[in-house]
Amino acid sequence: MLVRHFKFHxxxxxxxxxxxxxxxxxxxxxxxxxxxxxxxxxxxxxLRDFRGLKVHLQIHNRDREYICSLCxxxxxxxxxxxxxxxxxxxxIHNFSCHLCERTFSTxxxxxxxxxxHIPSKKHVCEVCGQAFVHKGSLNTHKFxxxxxxTCNHCGKNxxxxxxxxxxxxxxxxxxxxxxxxxxxxxxxxxSNLQKHMVVHxxxxxxxxxxxxxxYKMKKHLRQHQRQRxxxxxxxxxxxxxx
Numbered sequence: 001m002l003v004r005h006f007k008f009h010x011x012x013x014x015x016x017x018x019x020x021x022x023x024x025x026x027x028x029x030x031x032x033x034x035x036x037x038x039x040x041x042x043x044x045x046x047l048r049d050f051r052g053l054k055v056h057l058q059i060h061n062r063d064r065e066y067i068c069s070l071c072x073x074x075x076x077x078x079x080x081x082x083x084x085x086x087x088x089x090x091x092i093h094n095f096s097c098h099l100c101e102r103t104f105s106t107x108x109x110x111x112x113x114x115x116x117h118i119p120s121k122k123h124v125c126e127v128c129g130q131a132f133v134h135k136g137s138l139n140t141h142k143f144x145x146x147x148x149x150t151c152n153h154c155g156k157n158x159x160x161x162x163x164x165x166x167x168x169x170x171x172x173x174x175x176x177x178x179x180x181x182x183x184x185x186x187x188x189x190x191s192n193l194q195k196h197m198v199v200h201x202x203x204x205x206x207x208x209x210x211x212x213x214x215y216k217m218k219k220h221l222r223q224h225q226r227q228r229x230x231x232x233x234x235x236x237x238x239x240x241x242x
Contacts, residue, residue, distance in 0.1 A: 040056055066081040125145075151167060169189070178192065
């Protein structure tokens with residue numbers, strides 16, 4: 001009763017004890033699509049936050065001067081009465097939802113309705129409070145708050161944890177290196193070791209389509225084509241163009 005007295009007789013203008021505020025917040029809090037909202041106990045209006053509810057409650061404390069001649073319901077403002085007559089008594093709904101074709105009398109009601117078509121955003125950023133539908137989107141968003149991964153060895157900054165981990169392993173790790181069992185060469189990653197092993201094999205998988213010369217590594221094939229066939233490629237293209 002004390003909470004109700006403050007809400008409607010003082011329009012929330014007084015400084016209340018913290019316990020009273022908490023009690024009021026708990027009584028008015030509702031869940032809409034999984035997100036906490038605050039519902040007005042006097043009407044069907046639902047507010048995004050408790051501060052918005054406090055401002056909204058003030059309209060219920062003022063003198064109600066505008067009365068509907070059809071149902072005798074009173075309103076604080078003329079515009080509220082007009083909206084009431086159009087939506088309740090005249091059934092005028094000029095604002096329609098493009099997703100489900102439901103119609104509404106005001107833009108505010110349409111916007112509130114559109115929330116049902118938005119997937120619940122359960123993953124919330126602890127830095128800025130922005131919410132996301134998918135956890136992967138939240139992880140990507142976190143990179144926008146700076147570069148949290150700093151290398152203690154060289155001072156380089158990384159936003160992506162995978163890139164940061166790769167940097168540590170390749171440049172500063174004391175873990176055993178990948179060693180070639182043929183020549184003893186040490187390499188930083190397993191992929192580099194696999195590329196190196198081609199040197200010790202007889203396979204030459206990279207073949208020049210012009211002269212059939214074969215190479216063990218793709219970069220050697222490209223070097224060959226630049227040095228031997230660059231002009232031939234230009235002539236061949238000219239012939240194709242006529």
